[in-house]
Amino acid sequence: xxxxxxxxxxxxxxxxxxxxxxxxxxxxxxxxxxxxxxxxxxxxxxxxxxxxxxxxxxxxxxxxxxxxxxxxxxxxxxxxxxxxxxxxxxxxxxxxxxxxxxxxxxxxxxxxxxxxxxxxxxxxxxxxxxxxxxxxxxxxxxxxxxxxxxxxxxxxxxxxxxxxxxxxxxxxxxxxxxxxxxxxxxxxxxxxxxxxxxxxxxxxxxxxxxxxxxxxxxxxxxxxxxxxxxxxxxxxxxxxxxxxxxxxxxxxxxxxxxxxxxxxxxxxxxxxxxxxxxxxxxxxxxxxxxxxxxxxxxxxxxxxxxxxxxxxxxxxxxxxxxxxxxxxxxxxxxxxxxxxxxxxxxxxxxxxxxxxxxxxxxxxxxxxxxxxxxxxxxxxxxxxxxxxxxxxxxxxxxxxxxxxxxxxxxxxxxxxxxxxxxxxxxxxxxxxxxxxxxxxxxxxxxxxxxxxxxxxxxxxxxxxxxxxxxxxxxxxxxxxxxxxxxxxxxxxxxxxxxxxxxxxxxxxxxxxxxxxxxxxxxxxxxxxxxxxxxxxxxxxxxxxxxxxxxxxxxxxxxxxxxxxxxxxxxxxxxxxxxxxxxxxxxxxxxxxxxxxxxxxxxxxxxxxxxxxxxxxxxxxxxxxxxxxxxxxxxxxxxxxxxxxxxxxxxxxxxxxxxxxxxxxxxxxxxxxxxxxxxxxxxxxxxxxxxxxxxxxxxxxxxxxxxxxxxxxxxxxxxxxxxxxxxxxxxxxxxxxxxxxxxx
Numbered sequence: 001x002x003x004x005x006x007x008x009x010x011x012x013x014x015x016x017x018x019x020x021x022x023x024x025x026x027x028x029x030x031x032x033x034x035x036x037x038x039x040x041x042x043x044x045x046x047x048x049x050x051x052x053x054x055x056x057x058x059x060x061x062x063x064x065x066x067x068x069x070x071x072x073x074x075x076x077x078x079x080x081x082x083x084x085x086x087x088x089x090x091x092x093x094x095x096x097x098x099x100x101x102x103x104x105x106x107x108x109x110x111x112x113x114x115x116x117x118x119x120x121x122x123x124x125x126x127x128x129x130x131x132x133x134x135x136x137x138x139x140x141x142x143x144x145x146x147x148x149x150x151x152x153x154x155x156x157x158x159x160x161x162x163x164x165x166x167x168x169x170x171x172x173x174x175x176x177x178x179x180x181x182x183x184x185x186x187x188x189x190x191x192x193x194x195x196x197x198x199x200x201x202x203x204x205x206x207x208x209x210x211x212x213x214x215x216x217x218x219x220x221x222x223x224x225x226x227x228x229x230x231x232x233x234x235x236x237x238x239x240x241x242x243x244x245x246x247x248x249x250x251x252x253x254x255x256x257x258x259x260x261x262x263x264x265x266x267x268x269x270x271x272x273x274x275x276x277x278x279x280x281x282x283x284x285x286x287x288x289x290x291x292x293x294x295x296x297x298x299x300x301x302x303x304x305x306x307x308x309x310x311x312x313x314x315x316x317x318x319x320x321x322x323x324x325x326x327x328x329x330x331x332x333x334x335x336x337x338x339x340x341x342x343x344x345x346x347x348x349x350x351x352x353x354x355x356x357x358x359x360x361x362x363x364x365x366x367x368x369x370x371x372x373x374x375x376x377x378x379x380x381x382x383x384x385x386x387x388x389x390x391x392x393x394x395x396x397x398x399x400x401x402x403x404x405x406x407x408x409x410x411x412x413x414x415x416x417x418x419x420x421x422x423x424x425x426x427x428x429x430x431x432x433x434x435x436x437x438x439x440x441x442x443x444x445x446x447x448x449x450x451x452x453x454x455x456x457x458x459x460x461x462x463x464x465x466x467x468x469x470x471x472x473x474x475x476x477x478x479x480x481x482x483x484x485x486x487x488x489x490x491x492x493x494x495x496x497x498x499x500x501x502x503x504x505x506x507x508x509x510x511x512x513x514x515x516x517x518x519x520x521x522x523x524x525x526x527x528x529x530x531x532x533x534x535x536x537x538x539x540x541x542x543x544x545x546x547x548x549x550x551x552x553x554x555x556x557x558x559x560x561x562x563x564x565x566x567x568x569x570x571x572x573x574x575x576x577x578x579x580x581x582x583x584x585x586x587x588x589x590x591x592x593x594x595x596x597x598x599x600x601x602x603x604x605x606x607x608x609x610x611x612x613x614x615x616x617x618x619x620x621x622x623x624x625x626x627x628x629x630x631x632x633x634x635x636x637x638x639x640x641x642x643x644x645x646x647x648x649x650x651x652x653x654x655x656x657x658x659x660x661x662x663x664x665x666x667x668x669x670x671x672x673x674x675x676x677x678x679x680x681x682x683x684x685x686x687x688x689x690x691x692x693x694x695x696x697x698x699x700x701x702x703x704x705x706x707x708x709x710x711x712x713x714x715x716x717x718x719x720x721x722x723x724x725x726x727x728x729x730x731x732x733x734x735x736x737x738x739x740x741x742x743x
Contacts, residue, residue, distance in 0.1 A: 002035050002036055002039055003035075003039050003109070003112055003113065003116070003501075003565075004031065004032065004035035004038075004039070004112075005035070006116055007112050007115070007116065010115070010116070010119050011119065014115050014118070014119050017115050018111075018112065018115060020253065021107075021108055021111055021251060021253065022108065024089060025093070025101075025104050025386070026101065026104045026105055026108055027086050027089075029079075029082055029083070029086060030060075030064065030086060030090075031108070033067050034060075034063050034064075034067070037063055038105065038109075039109065041056055041059075043056070043102045043105040043106040043109065044102075044106045044328050044329070045328075046098075046099065046102035046106075047099055047102040047103040047106050047328060048099070048325030048326075048328055048341065049099075049325065050098065050099055052102075053098035053099040053101070053102040054098045056098070056102060057090075057094055057095075057098040057101060057102075060090065060101075061087060061090065061091060064083060064086065064087045064090070065087070067083060068080065068083050068084065068087070071083065096382070096383075097383055097384075100384070106328075107251055110251070110498055111250070111251045113497050113498065113501050113502065113503075114248075114249075114250060114251075114494065114497045114498065114503070116497075116502070116503075117493060117494075117496070117497035117502060117503025117504075118503070127244060127249060127466075127487050127490050127491070128249065128250060128490065139230055139233065139234065140234065140254070140257065142230060143226070143230045143231060143234055143261055144257065144260075144261065146222070146226050146230065147226065147260075147261045147264050147265060148264070149222075150219060150222050150223055150226065150264070150265065150268050151264050151267070151268050153215070153218070153219050153222070154219050154268040154271045154272060155271070156215075157212065157215045157216060157219060157272070157275060158271065158275065160208070160211065160212050160215060161212055161275050161278050161279070163208070164205070164208045164209065164212055164282065165278065165282060167201070167204065167205055167208060168205060168282055168285070168286055170201070171198065171201045171202065171205060171286070172285065172286060174194070174197075174198055174201070175198055178191060178194060178195065178198070202288065205286075206288070206290070206291070206292070209279070209282075209291070209292050209293055210292045212275070212279070213279070213292055213293070213296045213297070213300070216272055216275055216276065216300055217296070217300060219268065219272055220272060220300060220303050220304060220307070223265055223268065223269060223307055224303070224307060226265070227265070227307065227310060227311060227314075231261060231262075231265075231314075232314070234254075234258060234261075235258060235314060235317075236469070237254075238254050238255060238258060239317075239469070239471060240469045241254070242321070242443075243443060243465040243469065243471075244465065246321055246331050246332065246443065246461070246465060247461065247462050247465050247466065247491055247494065247495075248329075248491065248494030248495050248497065248498035248499070249491070249494050255317075255319065255345070255347075256386060256388075258347055259345070259347040259348075259349055259388060262311060262314075262315045262347035262348050263347070263348050263349045263350070265311060266308070266311055266312075266315075266348040266350065267350075269304055269307055269308050269311065270308075270432060272300075272304055273301070273304050273305075273308075273432070276297055276300055276301050276304065279293050279297055280293070280297060283297070305434065308434060308436070309434075309436055311348065312346075312348060312429055312436045312438060313436070313438055313439075314347075315346055315347035315348045316344070316346055316347075316425075316427070316438040316439070316440045317344065317345055317347060317440060318342065318343070318344055318425070318440060318441070318442050318443070319343045319344060319345040319388075319390060320341070320342060320343035320392075321342065321442055321443050322334060322340050322341070322342040322396075322423055322442050322445055323340060323341055323342070324338055324339070324340045325339065325340075325341060326338070327454065329498060329499050330454060330457075330458050330461075331461070332442070332443055332444065332445045332446065332461045333445070333446050333448060333454060333457045333458055333461060334398050334445050334446070334447055334448070335398075335447075335448050335449065335450075335451065335454075336369075336397075336398050336399060336400050336447060336448070336449050337372075337397055337398075337399060338397060339373065339394070339395055339396065339397050340396055340397070340398075341392060341393060341394045341396075342361070342392070342393050342396070342423060342442060343390060343391070343392040343393075344359060344379070344390060344391050344392075344425055344440070345384075345388050345389065345390040346379060346389045346390070346438075348389070349381070349387070349388060349389045350389075350431070351381075352431060353379070353389055353429065353431065354379075354380055354381050354382075354389065355378050355379070355380050356378075356379075356429075356430075357378065357379040357389075357427050357428070357429055358376055358377070358378050358379075358427060358428075359376070359377055359378075359379060359391050359425050359426070359427045360375060360376045360425065360426050360427065361375040361376075361393055361396060361423060361424070361425050362375070362423075362424050362425075362426070363398060363421060363422070363423050363424070364421050364422060364424075367401060368400060368401060369398050369399065369400055369401065369421065369447065370398075370399050370401060371396050371397065371398060371399075371423075372396070372397040372398075372399050373393075373395040373396045373397050374393065374395050374396070375393070375396060377391045377392075377393060378391065379391040379427075396423075398447060400447070400449070417446055417448065417453050417456040417457040417459075417460055418446075418460050418477035418480075419446065419447070419477070420444035420445070420446065420460075420464070420473075420474040420475075420476060420477065421444065421445050421446070421447055421474070422441045422442060422444055422445065422472060422474060423441065423442040423445060424439065424440075424441045424442075425439065425440050425441070426438065426439045441471070441472055443464075443465065443471055444461075444464060444471075444472070444473070444474055444476070446460050446461060455546065455547060455550040456534065456546070456547075458550075459533070459534045459546045459550075460477065460534075462491060462495075463480060463483065463530055463533065463534070464476055464477075466483055466487060466488065466491050467480070467481050467483050468481070477530075480529075480530040481530075482527035482528055482529050482530070483527070483528055483530075483533075484525065484526070484527060484528075485513060485516070485517065485526040485527070485528045486525070486526075488528055488533070489504075489509045489512060489513060492504065492509070492512060492549065493509060495549075495553060496553070496556075499553055499557060500553060500556040500557050500561060500564055500565070501561065501564070501565045502564055502565050502567065504572065507572075507573070508570075508571060508572040508573075509572075511572040511573055511574060511577070512549075512572060514574070515538070515545065515596075516528060516532065516533070516545055532545070533545060533546055534546045541597070543599060547599065548596075548599060551599040551600035552571070552594050552600060554600060554625070555594075555600040555601070555602060555624075555625055555628075556569075558625060559625055559628040559629070559632075559633060560602065560628070560633050562634075562669050563592075563633065563634065563666070563669060566665075568592065568656060568660075568665050568666070569592045569602070570591045570592055570593055570657065571592065571593055571594050571602075572593070572594060573591070573593045574596070575596075575605075575619075578591055578593060578605050578617075579605075579617055581657060581658075582605065582606070582607040582617060582657065583607065583615050585607055585655070585657065585658065585659070586607075586654070586655060586659070587606075587607060587608050587609045587654075588606060588607070588608070588652055588653060588654030588655055589606060589607050589654065589655045589656075589657055589658070589659070590604050590605060590606035590607070590652075590653050590654075590655070590656065590657065591604065591605060591656070591657040592604050592656075593605065595622035597622075598622045598624060599624075600624055600625055601622030601623060601624050602622060602623055602628075602633070603619055603620055603621065603622040603623065604619070604620055604637070604653065605617055605618065605619040605620075606618055606652050606653055606654075608652065618642075618652070620640075623636065632669070632670075632671050634666045634669035634670050634671070635670060635671050637653055637662060637666055638651075638662070638663075638666065638670055639651070640652075640653055
C-alpha cells in the first residue's frame with residue numbers, strides 16, 4: 001500500500017494535520033494524482049543537488065502533462081482547468097530554483113510519515129502534545145487579530161493627520177489674509193468677528209494636535225505591548241518548534257505568518273514615523289504657547305525608533321539550520337572541509353531592502369575554526385518561492401586552524417563530539433535614515449573530522465535540543481541535564497519515522513525503555529542521564545545504547561527498508577517476549593527482531609513442535625549488513641532451508657506473526673520467483689548455469705556436536721535439488737557449514 005493510501009485512511013483529526021501543509025507551493029491534487037511516482041523519487045537527495053532537482057522538476061511537469069492528456073480524454077473540465085493552473089504555477093515558481101520544490105516535497109513526505117507514526121501510537125507524545133497546544137493556536141489568532149487592528153489604527157491616524165494638515169492650511173490662509181489688511185481695516189467689526197473665528201479655529205487645531213498625538217501614542221503603546229508579550233512568545237515558540245523539527249519532530253510551520261505580522265508592524269511603525277515627521281513639518285509653519293507637538297513628538301519618535309530597532313533585531317532569524325547536503329537528516333553536524341548549507345530570513349519584507357542587505361557568516365570567536373567559501377551574500381526576494389527576503393549560503397566549509405605549534409589541534413578521530421560551536425551572522429540595515437546592526441546565530445553545531453563520529457555527534461544534537469530551549473548554551477555538556485524518558489522515547493520514535501519512514505509503537509518503545517532502565521520500568525516521569533544514553537556500555541556489551549540503536553537505523557535504511565515500512569519487522573522485542581508471543585502459534589510461525597548482542601543485526605525466530613508435543617524455538621544467527629549486501633532479506637526468508645534430523649531440507653518459515661502467510665507478506669519484495677531460476681540443463685550465458693545464494697542451516701540436536709561458522713551456500717535451487725539426489729547428507733552438511741542456534 002502506498003504511503004498516500006495509508007494517509008487517506010487516517011482519522012479526520014490526522015487528515016486535518018495533513019491538510020495544513022499542502023498549499024500552492026505543492027498542491028494536494030498533484031500529491032494525489034501522482035502518489036506512486038512521487039513516492040518512488042529521491043526528493044531528499046534532490047533537495048541538496050541542483051542537477052538532480054532540475055531533472056526531477058522536468059519529470060514532474062511531464063507527469064502533470066500526462067495527467068492532463070488523460071483527463072482531457074475523459075473531458076473532466078474542472079480537473080483540466082486545475083491541472084493547467086497548477087502546471088503554470090509549478091513552472092513559474094520553481095523554474096529558477098528547482099531545489100526548493102524538492103525540499104517542499106521531501107518535507108511533505110516526511111511529515112506524512114510522522115503523522116502515520118503518530119496515528120499508530122495509542123497516546124500522543126508529550127512533546128508533540130505541547131507543540132499542538134490549543135492555547136498556542138489561540139495566541140496565534142490573537143496576534144494576527146491585534147496586528148490587523150494596529151494596521152487599521154495607523155491608517156485611520158493618517159486620515160486624522162491629513163485633516164489636521166488641511167485645517168492648518170485653512171487657518172494659515174485666513175490668518176495671512178487678515179495680516180495683509182491695512183491697520184484701519186483690522187478694526188472693523190467684520191474683521192473682529194474673523195479674528196474670533198480664527199481663535200476658535202486655533203483652539204480646534206490645538207485639540208486636533210493633541211488628539212492626533214494621543215492616537216499615535218496609543219498605536220505605539222499597542223505595538224509595544226504586542227511585541228513585548230504575544231509576538232515575542234510566538235517567535236520563541238517558532239524557534240522551539242524548529243529545534244524539535246531538527247531532531248525529527250513535526251515540521252515547524254508558522255514562519256510566513258510571523259513574517260506577515262513583523263512586516264505589518266514595521267509598516268505601521270514607519271507610517272507612524274512619517275506622521276510624526278508631518279507633525280514636525282506642521283510645527284515649523286505654526287506654533288503657539290502650549291503647543292503639544294514640541295513637547296510630545298521627540299518622546300514618541302524616540303519610542304518608535306526603539307521599537308523599530310527591536311523589531312528588526314528579532315526579525316533576523318535562521319530559517320534553515322546548518323546542514324551537510326550529504327546528510328540532510330542530521331542537521332547541525334558539520335564535517336571539516338565539507339560544504340554545508342544554511343538559510344536566513346528577515347521577517348520584515350520591504351521592497352526597499354531587496355539586495356540592499358549583505359550578510360556575513362562567521363564561526364565562533366575561539367579562532368579554532370574558520371569558514372571557507374562564500375561567506376558574504378546579499379539578501380533578496382528572488383531565490384525563495386514565497387518571495388521572502390532571505391539568503392542561503394550553499395558553499396561554506398568549516399576548517400580547523402593549525403595550532404601555534406604547527407599541529408592540528410584536536411582534528412582527527414578523537415575530536416570531541418560534545419563540543420558545541422556556533423555559526424554567527426551579522427548585517428546592517430540602512431533605511432529611512434535609520435542604521436540598525438543585526439546579529440543572529442545558528443543553534444549549536446558539532447564539528448567532526450570523520451564520518452565515524454557522526455552517530456555520537458548526532459546524539460549530542462538530539463540531547464541538546466530535547467533538553468533545552470536555550471539557543472546558545474555552548475557549555476551545555478559541561479554538566480548535561482537528565483532527560484525525561486517519556487520525551488526521549490518520543491524523540492527516538494521520530495528518528496525512525498523521519499529516517500526510515502515508520503515510527504515505533506508502544507510495545508517497541510516499551511522494549512527500548514526496558515533496555516535503558518531495566519525490566520518493568522514505569523517511564524512516564526523517569527529521568528535518564530546523558531551518560532546512560534550515550535556513554536556507558538550496555539550491561540555485558542561492548543557498545544552503548546545509542547550506538548546499538550544507530551546501527552539498527554543504518555541497517556533498516558540500507559537493507560530492509562520496504563519490509564520495515566510495511567510494518568512486518570517487529571524488531572524491538574526481547575528473546576523472552578518473542579517466546580511468549582510464539583509459543584501458542586502454529587508451527588512455522590516466525591517473527592523478525594533486531595539482535596541485542598550484534599550491532600546492526602537482524603534475525604528471525606520460529607516456533608516448532610517436537611514429536612512428543614513439546615514446543616521448541618529456533619533463532620538463526622543474526623544477519624548483518626555484510627551478508628545482506630549479498631542477498632536481499634526477503635529472498636533469504638523465501639529460500640531459507642534447514643536440514644532436519646531426517647536429512648530432508650525444508651523451509652520452516654510458514655507464517656509471519658501472528659498468522660500472515662509468508663509469501664503474502666513478502667512476495668512483492670522478492671527479487672525473482674524461484675520458478676524463474678534456470679535448471680542445470682537449461683544452460684546460461686556462455687554455457688554457465690545461473691546461480692543464486694541459498695541460506696541453509698543444520699539443526700544440531702546433539703549438544704556435543706561442534707557448531708560451525710554461519711555461511712550462505714551460493715547455488716541455484718535446481719542445482720541444490722540435483723545435489724540432494726546424488727550426494728550423501730554428510731557431504732551436503734560439510735559443504736553447507738551453516739549453524740543454527742537451537743533452543
